[in-house]
Amino acid sequence: MKQYVVKTDHLTKSYHGSTALRDVSLTMAPGKIYGLIGQNGAGKTTLMRLLAGLSFPQSGSIELFGHQGERALQQERKRMGCMIEHPGFVPYLTAKENLKYHRMVRGIPNPEIEDELLELVGLSDTGKKKVKNFSLGMKQRLGIAIALVGSPELLILDEPTNGLDPLGVVEVRNLVKRLCEERHMTVLISSHNLPELYQTVTNYIIIHHGEIKQTLTQEELEAACQHHIVIHCDQPEKLAGVLETQLNTTKYKVMPDKSIKLFDYLNDTDMVAKRIFENGIVATKLSVEGDTLENYFLSVIGGNRNA
Ligand SMILES: Nc1ncnc2c1ncn2[C@@H]1O[C@H](COP(=O)(O)OP(=O)(O)OP(=O)(O)O)[C@@H](O)[C@H]1O
Numbered sequence: 001m002k003q004y005v006v007k008t009d010h011l012t013k014s015y016h017g018s019t020a021l022r023d024v025s026l027t028m029a030p031g032k033i034y035g036l037i038g039q040n041g042a043g044k045t046t047l048m049r050l051l052a053g054l055s056f057p058q059s060g061s062i063e064l065f066g067h068q069g070e071r072a073l074q075q076e077r078k079r080m081g082c083m084i085e086h087p088g089f090v091p092y093l094t095a096k097e098n099l100k101y102h103r104m105v106r107g108i109p110n111p112e113i114e115d116e117l118l119e120l121v122g123l124s125d126t127g128k129k130k131v132k133n134f135s136l137g138m139k140q141r142l143g144i145a146i147a148l149v150g151s152p153e154l155l156i157l158d159e160p161t162n163g164l165d166p167l168g169v170v171e172v173r174n175l176v177k178r179l180c181e182e183r184h185m186t187v188l189i190s191s192h193n194l195p196e197l198y199q200t201v202t203n204y205i206i207i208h209h210g211e212i213k214q215t216l217t218q219e220e221l222e223a224a225c226q227h228h229i230v231i232h233c234d235q236p237e238k239l240a241g242v243l244e245t246q247l248n249t250t251k252y253k254v255m256p257d258k259s260i261k262l263f264d265y266l267n268d269t270d271m272v273a274k275r276i277f278e279n280g281i282v283a284t285k286l287s288v289e290g291d292t293l294e295n296y297f298l299s300v301i302g303g304n305r306n307a
Contacts, residue, residue, distance in 0.1 A: 003066045005030050005154050005186040006051060011060035013046050013210075020046040022210045024060070028188065028203075030153075033180050035201035036190040037297060043210040044190040045085060048158050051188070052082045064154070081152030083160060087143030091132035095123045095142050098131055102149045117145040121175060137168035144175060155179065157189045161196055173200040194297040208301040227290030229262040229269060233276065233283040236260055242279050247272065259285075 006028040013021040021043045028034055036044050049055045051062060053073060061068060064076035089098055099114040118124045121141040126134070131142065140160050147155060157176070161169045177200060179185050191197050194204070204221055206214045216224070233239050236258045243252050243262065251264040265272050266288060276283050291299065 003030075004028055004063070005065060006188070007063040008051075009061045009063075011047070011050060011057050011062065013043075013050060013055070013057050020210050021050070021057070024207075024210075024212055026205060026212060026215060028154075028186055030186050031180065031184050032203050033176060033187040033189065033201040034203045034205055035194075035197035036188060036205045036207060037192070037194050037197065038190075038207035039192050039301070042192075042207045044192075044207060045158055046210070047207070048082070048084050048156050048188065048190065052080065052084060052156060053077050054084065078150065079152055080154045080156065081147035081150055082156040082158075083140075083143040083147045084156065084158040087139065087146055089131050089139065089142065089146075092130055094128055094130060095126045095134075095138075095145070098142060099145060099149065102146045106150055108150060113149065113151075117148055120148070120178075121145045122171065136163050137165070137171065140164060140168070140172060141175070144172070148179075151183075153185060155185050155187045157187065159190050159192070161191060169196060173197075176200055195293045198293055206297065206300050214300050221293070221296070225291045225293060225296050226263060227266055227288060229266065229272060230285060230287055230289050231260045231262060231272070231276070231283055232258075232285035233260070233281050235281050238279065239276065239281050242275055242281070246275050246279075 004027040009025050011021055011024040012019065024047060036047065038044050050057055062073060064073055065079060067073065067076050090101060093101065095118055096114050099117055100111070103111070103113060121144055123138060123141055123145065126138070131139065134142065144157065144160060147157065161172050164172065176187055176189060180187055189197065189201065202218055204216050205212060231239065236254055239260055240252065240254060243249055247265065249264040252260055252262045254260055262272065269286065269288065273283070273286055
């Protein structure tokens with residue numbers, strides 16, 4: 001049986017009778033980067049807090065590294081590093097002193113990890129500068145370094161790019177990718193902006209009003225957003241033959257509803273229409289479709305920013 005790093009089963013969490021998370025069942029496989037995407041109030045932080053053991057569900061269960069039950073989870077959470085909500089800084093200490101503090105609190109003996117982590121997140125040259133004088137980007141990177149103190153196998157980052165400028169976003173993105181590649185970590189990273197996580201993550205989890213609306217891979221998202229010609233016609237098998245023999249393309253897909261998605265001839269739909277007509281096929285629809293990432297996200301959650 002496949003072992004997951006995280007597996008949740010029908011997790012539900014309410015605050016004062018209002019449901020923040022409803023029936024969340026998901027799995028996370030080792031070595032992947034999962035983007036948890038949802039608008040403000042969607043339930044991202046609530047889910048992360050439950051995984052980290054910072055709060056408890058009303059119902060449902062959590063399995064970490066194949067283990068269940070509160071005692072086992074406490075043990076497995078030592079393999080997890082988190083930056084959820086406000087990173088735990090001591091503002092009047094330096095970056096290195098902050099790392100030392102967290103290392104000691106966690107009972108980790110090797111001090112060399114402090115310099116290693118500063119180097120990893122690009123804060124080696126901050127010297128005596130106190131964290132209260134850091135830029136937001138520096139603080140976010142220090143937050144990630146603190147989450148890495150215990151050399152975790154699972155890293156949970158709640159909106160690590162929030163408030164960062166485009167360069168800061170790229171820095172965090174590259175750091176997360178590197179961690180996954182070099183340290184084979186599994187990462188869960190949240191954002192309210194799908195395009196921001198595009199190409200950083202390998203898998204997307206779309207959450208809305210506390211419910212998982214869709215999970216999909218990077219490839220599936222690309223396919224969903226890729227522009228194509230949609231053709232509805234009376235003889236889809238014959239049309240497939242026409243595409244291959246007369247338009248010399250295999251870049252098409254017959255969909256379950258028998259429509260055809262053609263990923264070719266996007267700039268020459270007239271030619272496609274002409275061939276359809278010449279072969280006695282009746283097309284009831286022929287249109288170019290495809291989405292931007294943001295539109296796709298909005299369509300999954302119901303198409304309305306305020307829904
Ligand atoms: N401690 C709490 N007490 C009461 N309600 C809460 C609490 N924490 C979260 N909620 C509510 O639960 C819902 C989900 O909130 P959550 O913080 O998980 O969303 P989010 O997706 O992380 O949003 P954001 O992007 O704004 O951080 C919201 O309606 C929020 O108001």
